[in-house]
Amino acid sequence: MNSSxxxxxxxxERLATYLRYLIDLDASHVETISSTDVERQxxxxxxxxxxxxxxxxxxxxPGVGYNVSELQGRIARILKIDQMQPVIxxxxxxxxxxxxxxxxxxxxxxxxxxxFDRDPAKIGRRQNDLTVLDETLLGEVNAKxxxxxxxxxxxxxxxxxxxxxxxxxxxxxxxxFAPIILKVPERVVVRNVSFLQELAVLSYxxxxxxxx
Amino acid sequence: MNSSxxxxxxxxERLATYLRYLIDLDASHVETISSTDVERQxxxxxxxxxxxxxxxxxxxxPGVGYNVSELQGRIARILKIDQMQPVIxxxxxxxxxxxxxxxxxxxxxxxxxxxFDRDPAKIGRRQNDLTVLDETLLGEVNAKxxxxxxxxxxxxxxxxxxxxxxxxxxxxxxxxFAPIILKVPERVVVRNVSFLQELAVLSYxxxxxxxx
DNA sequence: TAATGGTTGTGCGATAATTCACAAACGACC
DNA sequence: GGTCGTTTGTGAATTATCGCACAACCATTA
Numbered sequence: 001m002n003s004s005x006x007x008x009x010x011x012x013e014r015l016a017t018y019l020r021y022l023i024d025l026d027a028s029h030v031e032t033i034s035s036t037d038v039e040r041q042x043x044x045x046x047x048x049x050x051x052x053x054x055x056x057x058x059x060x061x062p063g064v065g066y067n068v069s070e071l072q073g074r075i076a077r078i079l080k081i082d083q084m085q086p087v088i089x090x091x092x093x094x095x096x097x098x099x100x101x102x103x104x105x106x107x108x109x110x111x112x113x114x115x116f117d118r119d120p121a122k123i124g125r126r127q128n129d130l131t132v133l134d135e136t137l138l139g140e141v142n143a144k145x146x147x148x149x150x151x152x153x154x155x156x157x158x159x160x161x162x163x164x165x166x167x168x169x170x171x172x173x174x175x176x177f178a179p180i181i182l183k184v185p186e187r188v189v190v191r192n193v194s195f196l197q198e199l200a201v202l203s204y205x206x207x208x209x210x211x212x
Numbered sequence: 213m214n215s216s217x218x219x220x221x222x223x224x225e226r227l228a229t230y231l232r233y234l235i236d237l238d239a240s241h242v243e244t245i246s247s248t249d250v251e252r253q254x255x256x257x258x259x260x261x262x263x264x265x266x267x268x269x270x271x272x273x274p275g276v277g278y279n280v281s282e283l284q285g286r287i288a289r290i291l292k293i294d295q296m297q298p299v300i301x302x303x304x305x306x307x308x309x310x311x312x313x314x315x316x317x318x319x320x321x322x323x324x325x326x327x328f329d330r331d332p333a334k335i336g337r338r339q340n341d342l343t344v345l346d347e348t349l350l351g352e353v354n355a356k357x358x359x360x361x362x363x364x365x366x367x368x369x370x371x372x373x374x375x376x377x378x379x380x381x382x383x384x385x386x387x388x389f390a391p392i393i394l395k396v397p398e399r400v401v402v403r404n405v406s407f408l409q410e411l412a413v414l415s416y417x418x419x420x421x422x423x424x
Numbered sequence: 425t426a427a428t429g430g431t432t433g434t435g436c437g438a439t440a441a442t443t444c445a446c447a448a449a450c451g452a453c454c
Numbered sequence: 455g456g457t458c459g460t461t462t463g464t465g466a467a468t469t470a471t472c473g474c475a476c477a478a479c480c481a482t483t484a
Contacts, residue, residue, distance in 0.1 A: 008441065009413070016412035020391055034461060042393050047443055047464095054463060062462040063450035080415045087411075094310035099407070101306045104391070108408050110415075148418055149411070173414040175407065179232055179316070181254050189417040191410045195311070195387060196320050198403045199299075199361070200228035201221075202385040203292045203322075205401040206360055220471065246431060259434090259473050266433060274432040275480035 011052045015075055022072040034065035086113035086145050090162050091153030092122045092132045095177060100127050113145045142169040149173050156180040223264045227287055234284040246277035298325035298357050302374050303365030304334045304344045312339050325357045354381040361385050368392040
């Protein structure tokens with residue numbers, strides 16, 4: 001039942017956005033939305049919204065719209081965030097700690113099952129019911145946890161090494177905060193988050209717009 | 213001398229990537245690179261690299277390649293990160309603190325000139341030579357600082373309000389970490405960073421690849 | 425000076441993503 | 455049951471992005 005042969009990446013990214021709004025709407029007891037409602041709220045073209053969904057089947061009723069809670073459930077299932085998933089975090093510096101303490105992760109069904117670092121000063125530190133473990137134990141520990149998602153919050157020069165270890169430990173997808181392009185086997189999916197890059201793009205836009 | 217009429221967004225994003233690698237290469241005293249070298253290191257197609265640069269003029273010598281330090285300087289100038297830029301951070305929670313303590317920002321010529329929060333418990337706290345200020349002072353303080361870049365690390369329900377204030381205070385581009393789509397005037401540029409979204413996309417990819 | 429090996433900058437076709445536009449479907453109302 | 459206003463799902467057109475392929479160019483060596 002792997003329904004979708006080739007879903008565009010931008011579609012997947014937008015699905016996550018839709019889901020966020022649907023959760024809010026559901027919390028506000030809104031029962032039904034139309035694609036034009038979505039456009040008003042998100043700025044994403046209504047046809048785009050419908051086409052995004054169409055990759056995964058039919059969701060709405062013509063003349064009526066979409067049932068909020070049903071759609072929410074189905075998108076969550078598509079993204080596989082309908083049930084808790086274990087995640088490991090490597091690197092317990094400022095950023096890693098911020099992630100560990102971020103309640104949004106739990107809400108979105110991601111459970112940080114273990115945190116690692118190689119700095120002895122950080123190993124053993126406790127935070128949110130979690131003890132920072134020695135990075136060298138990654139393979140051993142994940143053999144029990146079975147996390148297939150890893151979040152890398154280590155410095156650029158350590159990232160490739162850590163990624164290799166994580167992959168060897170069974171990790172299949174990586175969220176990489178280090179400003180470096182990881183070399184990984186084809187089956188492994190990596191997504192990079194780089195605020196420096198984002199800031200650079202923003203910085204570029206500063207002069208292009210002339211005031212008044 | 214606003215040379216470039218319409219540069220694709222993906223090009224800008226890649227420019228920031230190139231810059232990172234050039235900085236490293238320069239530090240390793242590499243003098244020259246070719247576009248194929250770039251492809252080997254970054255995985256970005258060599259022709260893509262050349263085309264990206266072509267939006268801004270000519271940079272290389274046929275038969276030779278590109279001078280690393282010169283190219284680095286020119287890309288930095290294009291992205292306007294060749295000289296220090298003041299940035300304000302709103303929201304001094306876990307994430308905001310992590311950013312304030314992140315040395316990479318300084319290295320990339322972004323100087324956090326002020327940090328704000330609305331939580332009395334956080335106001336007055338000091339970190340990295342910076343005192344967290346009351347959010348209501350944003351306009352007043354930025355009149356002196358003149359920052360045109362703001363980083364939003366506030367919860368989703370506060371983000372729109374803070375964005376409005378920041379824009380009123382002269383901010384022109386926003387890096388938004390809150391999981392919400394901000395409504396801003398056309399002249400203001402927003403970029404969103406959402407690890408939840410990234411995780412969701414990664415999560416989707418978990419099942420599509422079948423083992424063996 | 426001529427020939428050679430290597431590299432750039434770019435026109436152009438290929439691929440991907442977005443948006444339009446409309447038939448088919450639905451509920452409400454008469 | 456028929457008509458009307460609304461909204462979906464999607465084929466087709468449009469727009470954006472990518473990557474090939476090649477002429478023009480440069481340094482080196484003979």
